[in-house]
């Protein structure tokens with residue numbers, strides 16, 4: 463196994479590290495650079511990795527560097543690493559930060575960008591991936607192996623497509639929770655308990671997803687199968703359409719995509 467160094471040991475790094483350790487990678491092959499002492503202690507205790515407060519020559523043993531800091535922190539985090547990390551494959555999970563900026567900060571052309579989402583924590587995430595031209599098939603296979611415990615992966619040819627991936631699946635879990643919240647609110651208004659509403663809403667969302675994943679039928683067809691003319695579902699869908707909820711959702715995803723582009727302009 464190649465040695466991995468994580469720069470930043472927050473939520474997304476922990477999801478990836480947890481998956482790697484569960485899949486049998488020895489914690490000793492993982493180093494985390496993380497300024498917060500509490501987080502370092504937790505990482506060492508939970509996963510058996512080694513953790514350091516600051517970057518330095520120790521980074522030179524790294525064959526893979528995973529950038530998992532906030533986009534706003536990237537410049538500050540990269541400065542002390544430059545000069546030590548150029549030989550490694552650079553893997554970034556940072557939203558927005560473009561691979562040109564990573565090449566400039568690290569001196570390595572071997573950059574893979576990954577846009578994961580939080581269901582990675584339970585192995586049910588999906589990540590969008592983009593590799594620069596200097597990345598070879600062995601590097602790609604290595605990154606797929608790193609991500610395998612977090613769920614599925616989907617490669618993209620154009621780096622700009624990762625902005626759309628961020629808007630869809632990166633931010634997407636929040637849209638699902640938003641819909642679930644509204645379903646629970648309606649449940650309570652109709653006299654069910656919050657717990658009953660939550661169980662019904664979440665089981666319905668995951669069941670409907672599983673049903674759709676198991677077929678190639680169009681989503682519209684699946685919807686129409688639940689919607690008999692003049693029936694209850696028809697009343698609900700008619701109300702959603704009158705409120706133009708579909709258009710509102712499409713606009714919301716455009717807003718997310720615009721925001722990630724802004725972050726990219728701002729932080730590289």
Ligand SMILES: NC(=O)c1ccc[n+]([C@@H]2O[C@H](COP(=O)([O-])OP(=O)(O)OC[C@H]3O[C@@H](n4cnc5c(N)ncnc54)[C@H](OP(=O)(O)O)[C@@H]3O)[C@@H](O)[C@H]2O)c1
Nearest residue numbers: 470471472473474495498530531532533539555556557578
């Ligand atoms: N969470 C998601 O759903 C998600 C999805 C896709 C992509 N991402 C991307 O993943 C990245 C990390 O997100 P996150 O949610 O994991 O954030 P996070 O929990 O805040 O993790 C960032 C970590 O980096 C540490 N850090 C700060 N400055 C540092 C430095 N100079 N050197 C090394 N580490 C430093 C922070 O420590 P302190 O707490 O002490 O500041 C924190 O532990 C972001 O770029 C985000 O765009 C996140």
